[in-house]
Amino acid sequence: MIKKLLKRVFGRTARARVEGKCHIIPFEVHGVSRDGISPAARKVAEGLHAAGYKAFVVGGAVRDLLLGRHPKDFDMATNATPEEVRRVFRRSRIIGRRFRLVHVMFGEEVVETSTFRRLIEAEDAQTDEHGRLLRDNEFGDQEQDAARRDFSANALYYDPVSQEIHDYHDGYADIRANTLRMIGDPLVRYREDPVRMLRAVRLSAKLGMKLDAATAAPIAGMKELLGNVPQARLLDEMLKLLMSGHAVECVKKLRAMELHHGLLPMLDVILEQPLGEKFVMLALQNTDQRISEEKSVTPAFLFAALLWHEVLAAWKVRQGAGERPVAALHAAMDEVLERQRAQLAIPRRYDAIMKELWLLQPRFEQRGGQRPLRLLSQPRFRAAYDFLLLRCESGEVDGELGLWWDEFQDATDERRAAMLLPDEVPKKRRRRKKPGAKPEPEAAAQMALPIE
Numbered sequence: 203m204i205k206k207l208l209k210r211v212f213g214r215t216a217r218a219r220v221e222g223k224c225h226i227i228p229f230e231v232h233g234v235s236r237d238g239i240s241p242a243a244r245k246v247a248e249g250l251h252a253a254g255y256k257a258f259v260v261g262g263a264v265r266d267l268l269l270g271r272h273p274k275d276f277d278m279a280t281n282a283t284p285e286e287v288r289r290v291f292r293r294s295r296i297i298g299r300r301f302r303l304v305h306v307m308f309g310e311e312v313v314e315t316s317t318f319r320r321l322i323e324a325e326d327a328q329t330d331e332h333g334r335l336l337r338d339n340e341f342g343d344q345e346q347d348a349a350r351r352d353f354s355a356n357a358l359y360y361d362p363v364s365q366e367i368h369d370y371h372d373g374y375a376d377i378r379a380n381t382l383r384m385i386g387d388p389l390v391r392y393r394e395d396p397v398r399m400l401r402a403v404r405l406s407a408k409l410g411m412k413l414d415a416a417t418a419a420p421i422a423g424m425k426e427l428l429g430n431v432p433q434a435r436l437l438d439e440m441l442k443l444l445m446s447g448h449a450v451e452c453v454k455k456l457r458a459m460e461l462h463h464g465l466l467p468m469l470d471v472i473l474e475q476p477l478g479e480k481f482v483m484l485a486l487q488n489t490d491q492r493i494s495e496e497k498s499v500t501p502a503f504l505f506a507a508l509l510w511h512e513v514l515a516a517w518k519v520r521q522g523a524g525e526r527p528v529a530a531l532h533a534a535m536d537e538v539l540e541r542q543r544a545q546l547a548i549p550r551r552y553d554a555i556m557k558e559l560w561l562l563q564p565r566f567e568q569r570g571g572q573r574p575l576r577l578l579s580q581p582r583f584r585a586a587y588d589f590l591l592l593r594c595e596s597g598e599v600d601g602e603l604g605l606w607w608d609e610f611q612d613a614t615d616e617r618r619a620a621m622l623l624p625d626e627v628p629k630k631r632r633r634r635k636k637p638g639a640k641p642e643p644e645a646a647a648q649m650a651l652p653i654e
């Protein structure tokens with residue numbers, strides 16, 4: 203409708219024009235107004251223009267606007283050097299050592315502004331023995347900046363001042379055809395950076411775009427290259443994937459392309475156990491749902507879910523060998539965390555929350571005396587309860603337990619008193635100790651237990 207109207211009003215003038223290798227698409231054709239750009243990003247563009255530089259919104263934001271989605275941030279690209287950008291904006295700072303970017307601040311908003319970069323020519327490039335690029339940090343011009351980007355849909359430049367889109371790789375047509383297409387030769391581009399294979403899966407799942415055939419075809423044969431990517435980078439990408447709001451779709455695609463081996467070795471193991479798979483998929487579904495409702499999500503919760511069945515298995519083995527339940531749970535958690543560290547590199551900063559979530563689980567079973575009230579007052583109760591509900595839903599524990607806690611949380615004092623089960627756990631007998639005597643090993647273990 204609108205397109206037809208525009209066509210009538212603007213007639214033949216509403217056409218893309220070509221300048222060198224660049225197609226310049228006017229507002230009348232693409233329809234993305236500068237009103238869709240955040241105020242801070244617009245100010246950055248206007249400031250740089252006024253100072254005589256080029257400045258564009260780039261990457262995911264332009265793509266998302268064309269797809270009618272809400273961009274999560276607005277990154278800028280310019281021909282000004284970081285020092286020049288810095289001089290234009292008083293409230294800005296240069297960040298990064300390898301490739302310097304400028305953060306320009308307007309109120310609460312920070313706009314990441316980077317200088318056009320180029321892909322280093324093959325003979326000068328530093329690569330590892332598999333051809334992975336180790337450096338990608340030379341300044342370049344706009345055309346070179348477009349060529350180093352991954353997908354044509356990610357290589358569009360929007361000028362908020364003129365409202366024109368600059369397109370070097372037919373990204374506009376690809377977006378209109380709902381296709382994600384790698385710029386250049388996909389084989390070369392995956393070799394340069396194998397993470398692009400995961401980006402292909404994540405972006406196509408998240409955006410509902412189909413992968414162009416030539417972009418998808420080499421992935422199966424090249425997936426081993428993911429093994430050479432530094433763990434920290436893989437973890438970053440995995441987090442983006444799990445937190446994309448489309449984690450279920452991403453994991454399904456990863457499995458279909460057999461890419462989950464390199465990425466999530468643990469996922470492989472877990473997905474083979476019937477209860478484990480159900481539980482992990484429910485946890486991913488739950489995260490997707492929360493993200494769509496704009497509720498908070500923590501990676502620690504998801505990691506805890508991914509590893510829960512491993513912990514359960516290790517816990518069972520230890521109890522079978524005669525270890526006391528809670529001491530066995532502590533040992534099982536450490537064992538699983540240590541084992542995955544070598545494969546997944548989940549940072550230690552998540553350990554504390556994961557452990558808390560796991561340790562609170564057996565406490566839900568205790569429904570006598572003061573224990574449920576003490577559990578309710580735990581700061582992590584809510585997350586642990588959400589975790590319990592997933593366990594119920596997956597069939598690992600009886601759904602009745604979840605229902606009980608659902609009611610107990612919001613019940614009146616009288617109702618709570620009626621709900622409490624008879625206290626079956628025998629009271630600990632106090633033994634007289636000689637003053638100054640060391641605690642026995644068993645008693646020492648008890649002191650560290652979360653179950654009173």
Ligand code: ATP
Pocket residue numbers: 260261262263274350351352353356357395397398401
């Ligand atoms: P998202 O919406 O998830 O942020 P995005 O496309 O914006 O998606 P970013 O990681 O924010 O992803 O990257 C910004 C831009 O940088 C991309 O749009 C793309 O142009 C470029 N880019 C990112 N990663 C790569 C890569 N591995 N190889 C080439 N270009 C990349």
Ligand code: MG
Pocket residue numbers: 261262263275
């Ligand atoms: Mg982005």
